[in-house]
Amino acid sequence: MKKTASGAVILLFLFFTGIILFTLTKCKSPSGTTVNDLRVEYMKNPVGIDAIQPRFSWKMESNERGVSQTAYTIVVSTDKNFKKTVWNFGEVFSGQSVAIAYGGAALLPATRYFWKVEVKDQALNKIISKEKAFFETGLMNSGWSNAQWIKPLQRDSILTVPMFRTTCKLDKKIRSARIYTSGLGIYEVFINGKRIGASVENGEMRYDEFKPGWTDYTRTVSYSTCDVKDWLKTGDNVIGAYVAPGWWGGGIAHDKYGSPDLGFIAKLVVNYTDGTSEVIVTDPKTWKYSVDGAIRQGDIYNGEVYDARKESAWTSSGYDDSAWQTCSVNTDFKGEIKAFVGPTVQVRKQLERTPVKITRYDGITNDGSDFGKINVKETYNKPPVTISLPKGQTLVYDMGQNMTGWVKLKVKGNAGTQVTIRFAEMLNDEGQKSRGDDGPGGSLYRINLRSAKAMLEYTLKGDKKGEEYQPSTTFFGFRYCDLTATDSIEIESLTGEVVGTASEEVGTFSTGNSSVNQLFSNIIWGQRSNFLSIPTDCPQRDERLGWTGDIEIFGRTASYNADLAAFFQKWMGDMRDSQRDDGAFPSVAPHCWVGWGQAAWAEAGIIIPWTTYLMYDDKGILEENYPAMEKYMTFLANQSDEKYKYNGAGTDYGDWVSYVHTDSRYISVCYYAYATLLMEKISLALSAGKDDEYAQKAVSYRNLYNQIKQEFLSRYTNKDGMLTQDTQTAYLLAIKLDLFTTEAVRQQATDHLQKLITDNGNKLNTGFVGTGIMMPTLSDAGLIDIAYNLLLQRENPSWLYSVDQGATTIWERWNSYTKETGFNREIGMNSFNHYAYGAVAEWLYRYVAGINPDENRPGFKHILLNPTPDFRTTFPDGQKQIKQAEATYNSYYGVIRSAWQIEDAGNVKYDITIPANTTATLRLLLPNEQSEAFESGMPAKDAKGVVSVSKENGKLIIELASGNYSFEVR
Ligand code: BGC
Numbered sequence: 005m006k007k008t009a010s011g012a013v014i015l016l017f018l019f020f021t022g023i024i025l026f027t028l029t030k031c032k033s034p035s036g037t038t039v040n041d042l043r044v045e046y047m048k049n050p051v052g053i054d055a056i057q058p059r060f061s062w063k064m065e066s067n068e069r070g071v072s073q074t075a076y077t078i079v080v081s082t083d084k085n086f087k088k089t090v091w092n093f094g095e096v097f098s099g100q101s102v103a104i105a106y107g108g109a110a111l112l113p114a115t116r117y118f119w120k121v122e123v124k125d126q127a128l129n130k131i132i133s134k135e136k137a138f139f140e141t142g143l144m145n146s147g148w149s150n151a152q153w154i155k156p157l158q159r160d161s162i163l164t165v166p167m168f169r170t171t172c173k174l175d176k177k178i179r180s181a182r183i184y185t186s187g188l189g190i191y192e193v194f195i196n197g198k199r200i201g202a203s204v205e206n207g208e209m210r211y212d213e214f215k216p217g218w219t220d221y222t223r224t225v226s227y228s229t230c231d232v233k234d235w236l237k238t239g240d241n242v243i244g245a246y247v248a249p250g251w252w253g254g255g256i257a258h259d260k261y262g263s264p265d266l267g268f269i270a271k272l273v274v275n276y277t278d279g280t281s282e283v284i285v286t287d288p289k290t291w292k293y294s295v296d297g298a299i300r301q302g303d304i305y306n307g308e309v310y311d312a313r314k315e316s317a318w319t320s321s322g323y324d325d326s327a328w329q330t331c332s333v334n335t336d337f338k339g340e341i342k343a344f345v346g347p348t349v350q351v352r353k354q355l356e357r358t359p360v361k362i363t364r365y366d367g368i369t370n371d372g373s374d375f376g377k378i379n380v381k382e383t384y385n386k387p388p389v390t391i392s393l394p395k396g397q398t399l400v401y402d403m404g405q406n407m408t409g410w411v412k413l414k415v416k417g418n419a420g421t422q423v424t425i426r427f428a429e430m431l432n433d434e435g436q437k438s439r440g441d442d443g444p445g446g447s448l449y450r451i452n453l454r455s456a457k458a459m460l461e462y463t464l465k466g467d468k469k470g471e472e473y474q475p476s477t478t479f480f481g482f483r484y485c486d487l488t489a490t491d492s493i494e495i496e497s498l499t500g501e502v503v504g505t506a507s508e509e510v511g512t513f514s515t516g517n518s519s520v521n522q523l524f525s526n527i528i529w530g531q532r533s534n535f536l537s538i539p540t541d542c543p544q545r546d547e548r549l550g551w552t553g554d555i556e557i558f559g560r561t562a563s564y565n566a567d568l569a570a571f572f573q574k575w576m577g578d579m580r581d582s583q584r585d586d587g588a589f590p591s592v593a594p595h596c597w598v599g600w601g602q603a604a605w606a607e608a609g610i611i612i613p614w615t616t617y618l619m620y621d622d623k624g625i626l627e628e629n630y631p632a633m634e635k636y637m638t639f640l641a642n643q644s645d646e647k648y649k650y651n652g653a654g655t656d657y658g659d660w661v662s663y664v665h666t667d668s669r670y671i672s673v674c675y676y677a678y679a680t681l682l683m684e685k686i687s688l689a690l691s692a693g694k695d696d697e698y699a700q701k702a703v704s705y706r707n708l709y710n711q712i713k714q715e716f717l718s719r720y721t722n723k724d725g726m727l728t729q730d731t732q733t734a735y736l737l738a739i740k741l742d743l744f745t746t747e748a749v750r751q752q753a754t755d756h757l758q759k760l761i762t763d764n765g766n767k768l769n770t771g772f773v774g775t776g777i778m779m780p781t782l783s784d785a786g787l788i789d790i791a792y793n794l795l796l797q798r799e800n801p802s803w804l805y806s807v808d809q810g811a812t813t814i815w816e817r818w819n820s821y822t823k824e825t826g827f828n829r830e831i832g833m834n835s836f837n838h839y840a841y842g843a844v845a846e847w848l849y850r851y852v853a854g855i856n857p858d859e860n861r862p863g864f865k866h867i868l869l870n871p872t873p874d875f876r877t878t879f880p881d882g883q884k885q886i887k888q889a890e891a892t893y894n895s896y897y898g899v900i901r902s903a904w905q906i907e908d909a910g911n912v913k914y915d916i917t918i919p920a921n922t923t924a925t926l927r928l929l930l931p932n933e934q935s936e937a938f939e940s941g942m943p944a945k946d947a948k949g950v951v952s953v954s955k956e957n958g959k960l961i962i963e964l965a966s967g968n969y970s971f972e973v974r
Pocket of ligand 1: 547660
C-alpha cells in the first residue's frame with residue numbers, strides 16, 4: 005500500500021463516505037470498539053517465518069452498529085517499546101484489515117519484530133491494539149552454517165528409530181537461543197533431558213508432533229524454529245533427537261524418496277549476554293548415534309514397538325555414550341529446506357476421549373455363527389479407575405467417537421510383560437461371513453485396514469508405581485482398540501488422544517433436527533481426523549494420502565469449519581512441487597503414488613487457491629500459483645485428439661464411488677469448462693486495470709470456455725438440447741457450469757434433474773463429483789425444497805443413512821455398514837472416516853444459514869447473507885420441517901452469525917451479526933408480496949444500521965452496516 009499524492013482526495017472521499025454512512029446508520033461514536041486478534045501470515049505471533057513481506061491482519065470488535073475502519077497505521081519495531089522502528093508508513097486511508105503486506109526495511113534473519121496497529125473508525129476515533137504482537141523471522145536464506153544431514157551408519161530394519169546426541173559446553177551467560185531443525189523422517193528433539201516445545205500464552209507448552217510434516221521431499225522439506233533459552237544452561241548441555249520413518253520412509257513413502265536412510269539436521273544459535281554468540285550444528289564428527297533405544301520400531305501404517313526397559317537418560321548430561329557410534333552423512337535430500345508454514349500437528353488436548361464402554365472377554369463362544377462371539381466376562385460402562393486384566397483375556401475399549409490419534413496408557417505389571425494394542429473403526433457384529441464380518445461378534449473389524457498393522461506393542465519396565473506410555477511415531481484411525489498382555493496386568497487408565505493439524509475451528513452449525521446435528525458433528529470429526537499435516541483421504545488403512553479430488557470436493561466446507569488460510573498456502577506448495585513437467589497436477593499431493601492429470605482431482609490446483617482467495621482475501625495465493633495453474637491449462641489444451649479438441653483431463657476416477665455411472669470423459673470435459681471459468685475469475689481478481697495482461701487473459705479464458713461449451717453441446721446434447729448422459733451428476737455439472745444453449749433449455753434440464761431425483765424416491769445416486777456440487781447447484785437452480793428433501797432423506801443412499809447406522813464420522817461409501825446387511829463387501833475401500841461426502845456442510849453454511857463471501861469484496865469484507873429456511877409445504881414420508889437453524893463463522897473480520905426460526909404463525913425471525921468493519925447484503929425470502937420486515941419491532945428501513953430496504957423477485961434486499969440485528973418477516 006503506497007501513500008500517494010491522491011491521499012488527500014482519498015481522505016476526503018473516505019471522510020464523506022464515513023459521514024454518509026454515519027448519518028444513514030444514525031450511529032453514535034462507538035464506545036468499546038477494540039482491535040484484536042493481530043496476526044502475521046494468518047498466524048498469531050509466528051516464530052520462524054521466512055516471508056520477505058509478511059502480511060498483517062487484525063479484527064475490529066464492537067457491539068455497536070455501523071462500525072468501520074477508515075484508516076490504519078502499522079508500526080513495526082525490533083524492540084518492545086517501539087523505539088527502533090523498521091516500518092512506520094504513517095496513516096493509510098483504507099478499510100482493509102486483512103493481508104496487508106509489510107513494506108519496511110528488509111527484514112533480518114532470526115530477528116523478533118514487534119508490531120502494533122492504530123485504527124481510525126468511521127467517526128475518526130482512534131483505537132490502538134493492546135495485544136503484545138510479534139513475529140520472528142527464521143533463517144531467511146542466511147544458511148545452515150555447514151550443518152549436515154546426519155544418519156546412522158547402520159540400522160537393522162527400515163523401521164528402526166535411530167537416536168542422535170551431542171554434548172556442548174556453553175561457558176557464558178545466555179541471552180537468547182534458537183534451534184533450527186529438520187528431519188528426513190519425523191523427529192523429536194530434547195535438550196538436557198526435556199522435550200523442546202514452545203510456550204504459549206497461558207503458560208502451557210505447545211509440542212509439535214510429526215515434525216517436519218509432509219512435503220514433496222524430492223523438492224522441499226520444512227524446518228522448525230524453537231526458542232530454547234530455557235532449556236539450555238551455562239556449562240555442559242546435551243542435544244538429543246530421534247527420527248522415525250514417518251512419511252519419508254516406511255510403506256507410506258512408496259519408495260519415492262531414494263534410499264531408506266533417515267536424517268536429522270540442526271543448527272543451534274546461542275547469543276551470550278556479552279554480545280558474542282556460538283553456533284552448534286549437526287556434524288558426523290561431533291554427533292553420535294544408537295539404534296538401541298526404547299522405540300524399537302515406528303511406522304505410520306504399522307504402528308510402534310516400544311520397550312520401556314530400554315529407556316535411559318540419553319538426552320541428559322552424564323549419560324555414558326561410549327557404546328554409541330559415529331554418524332555418517334545423508335546425501336539423499338537434494339531439495340530446499342524451507343521454513344514451516346501454518347498450524348502444526350498437535351495432540352488436541354481439549355478433544356481427549358475417555359472410553360464410553362470397556363468390555364473384558366475371555367476367548368470365543370460358539371454361538372453357531374461363522375466366527376462365534378466374544379465370551380464377555382465384564383462390561384464397564386463407567387470406566388473404573390483400575391481394571392485387572394488376567395493373562396489370556398482381552399479388553400475392548402470403545403471411545404464413543406471415530407477419530408485419529410493414539411492412546412495414552414497407564415499400566416502396572418511385571419517387567420518384560422508385553423502389551424499389545426490393536427486399533428479399529430468398527431466391531432464385528434454377528435460373527436457372520438455373510439455380513440462381511442472378519443471375526444467373532446464383538447471383536448475388532450480390521451479387514452478394511454488392508455495391509456496396515458495399526459498396532460502398538462509395549463513392553464513394561466516393571467515400575468511398581470505404574471508406568472505411562474503413548475506413541476509418537478505413528479497414528480491410527482479408530483474408535484475401538486483391544487488390549488492383550490503376555491502376563492496379568494493392571495490398567496490404571498487408557499484414554500484416546502486426538503492428533504491432527506491444530507487449525508483453529510471457526511464454524512458452528514445447528515438446527516432443531518438432532519440427526520442433522522449429528523451429521524454436522526460427523527463432518528467436523530471427519531475433518532479433525534483427516535487434516536494431519538496435509539489433507540488426507542482417510543486415517544486408518546494403508547493409504548492416508550493427500551488425494552487431491554477429496555479436498556477439491558471438501559475444501560470449501562473445510563474452510564468454513566476451520567481457518568485454513570496458512571494450511572492451504574502450504575499445501576499448494578506441495579501441489580506445485582508435485583506438478584508434472586507437462587503441467588499435470590498430481591492425484592495425490594505430496595506426490596508419492598499413482599498418477600497425474602485426472603479430472604476432478606487435478607483441478608484442485610485451481611479450485612483450492614480460488615477458495616482460499618474467497619475465504620481469506622488472499623490474493624497472494626492466486627499470484628503465487630498462477631503460473632502453475634496456467635501450466636495446468638496448457639496440459640488440458642494438449643489433451644485433444646483427432647475427433648475432439650476439448651477432452652479435459654484423465655478419466656481414471658470419474659464420479660468416484662457413485663451408485664449410478666456417469667461417463668468419465670463427460671466429467672473431464674465439464675471440469676475443463678469449470679477450470680476455464682475459474683481461470684477467468686482468477687485473472688479478473690488479479691487484474692489491476694481493464695487492459696492489463698490479466699484482463700486480457702480473462703478474455704481469452706472466456707473465449708476458451710465458449711469454445712469448450714460449443715464442443716460440449718455437439719458432443720453431449722440431443723436435438724432437444726437435453727443431455728446424452730441421463731444421470732444426476734451429468735445434469736448437476738451442466739447446470740452448474742451453464743452448459744445449455746438457452747435459459748429455456750436450462751429450465752427444462754432443471755426440471756429433468758428434479759425428476760431424476762424424485763423418481764429415485766427423493767434420493768441422490770451420485771459419487772464424489774455429483775455429491776460435491778449437488779446441494780448448492782439445486783439451490784441456485786431454485787430447487788431448495790428438493791435439497792431439503794435430500795438432506796432429511798434417511799434411506800440409502802443419503803447423508804442421514806449413515807447417521808442412523810451409528811456413524812460418528814463421514815464414511816467412504818453411503819453404505820459402508822448397514823444394520824440390515826452388515827459391512828460393505830468392497831473391503832479394500834471401506835473407510836469409516838472419509839470426508840468427501842461431508843461437502844454437504846458447505847450447503848448448510850452457505851444456503852441454510854446463508855453465509856457467503858462476496859467475490860467482489862472477498863474475505864467477508866462484504867457479506868452476502870442469503871438464509872434459506874425450510875419453507876417446504878409438502879414433505880416426503882417421515883420428514884418434518886426444520887423450524888430453526890443457526891450458524892456462526894469466525895471470518896478474518898470477526899464472527900458472522902445467521903440464525904432463523906419459523907414461528908407457528910408462519911412468521912420468520914432472523915438474528916444476524918455482521919462484524920465491525922464489514923457490511924452485508926441480506927436477502928430474505930418474502931412469503932408474499934405484502935410481507936414486510938421489521939427490526940427489533942420497528943419497520944426495518946427505520947432501524948439503525950439499516951442502509952436501505954428494497955424488494956426484488958420475491959425477496960427483500962436489506963443493505964446493512966455492522967452490528968447485531970433481529971429481523972422478523974411478517
Ligand atoms: C481414496 C479416495 C481417492 C480415490 C481415487 C481411494 O483409494 O481413498 O478417497 O480419491 O482412491 O481413486
